[in-house]
Amino acid sequence: MLDYYRFKEVHDLFTKGKCDEAKKVLGMLQEKYIEVHDENEMLRTQLQEFEDILYLAKNLEYDGHSYWLKTGTIKQGPFCQSCFDRDGLLIRLGESGDQWKCLSCGAVYQRDDAAAINTGRETPERRESGAKVIQLYK
Known part of the structure; x- marks a missing residue:
């Protein structure tokens, strides 16, 4: 001081x-x-x-297949489970017919049962860092 x-x-x-x-x-x-x-x-x-x-811990919900972010009364998402679990990134899934697809890692989720099918196209150059990485584990 x-x-x-x-x-x-x-x-x-x-x-x-x-x-x-x-x-x-x-x-x-x-x-x-x-x-x-x-x-x-x-x-x-x-x-x-x-x-x-702390905000993420309180407001991020996992429905068994993908993550959803609650902001007030609005539920945003879905976000890719693979990207969040691996890197701590909230990557919004894009709609592709009756599926959701992660444009970062290539994971595909069925909209009916939301079962993940990883297509194996996970390459570092495809990932875009549009979100802040918050390391939850050390």
């Missing part, structure tokens, strides 16, 4: 004409402020990530 009493010390040094000493103390205070500011930004980022994880 910043030593706030040091600001009074800087003022007193300036009023006594000891400008070089005052500048030195002020420089140290500025360095400390930058450290505290950087730490604060890092902690804010971590807090936001934890809030995102």
Whole structure:
């Protein structure tokens, strides 16, 4: 934390004409402020990530075949089970006739029983990172 009493010390040094000493103390205070500011930004980022994880934990539902995200009274989805379980990505499934298909990993889900059929076309170059990866397990 910043030593706030040091600001009074800087003022007193300036009023006594000891400008070089005052500048030195002020420089140290500025360095400390930058450290505290950087730490604060890092902690804010971590807090936001934890809030995102908590939000998903509370609002993400798995119906046995795919994931759905509740936002208020609206249920969004479906999202690919394979992509979320593997990478933590919420990739929306696209409609293809009576099936849902993941455009990232190629998994196909029947809309009737939603049984997954993985087509084996899972290649890194096909995956698009349009979502934030939230690592749930370490």
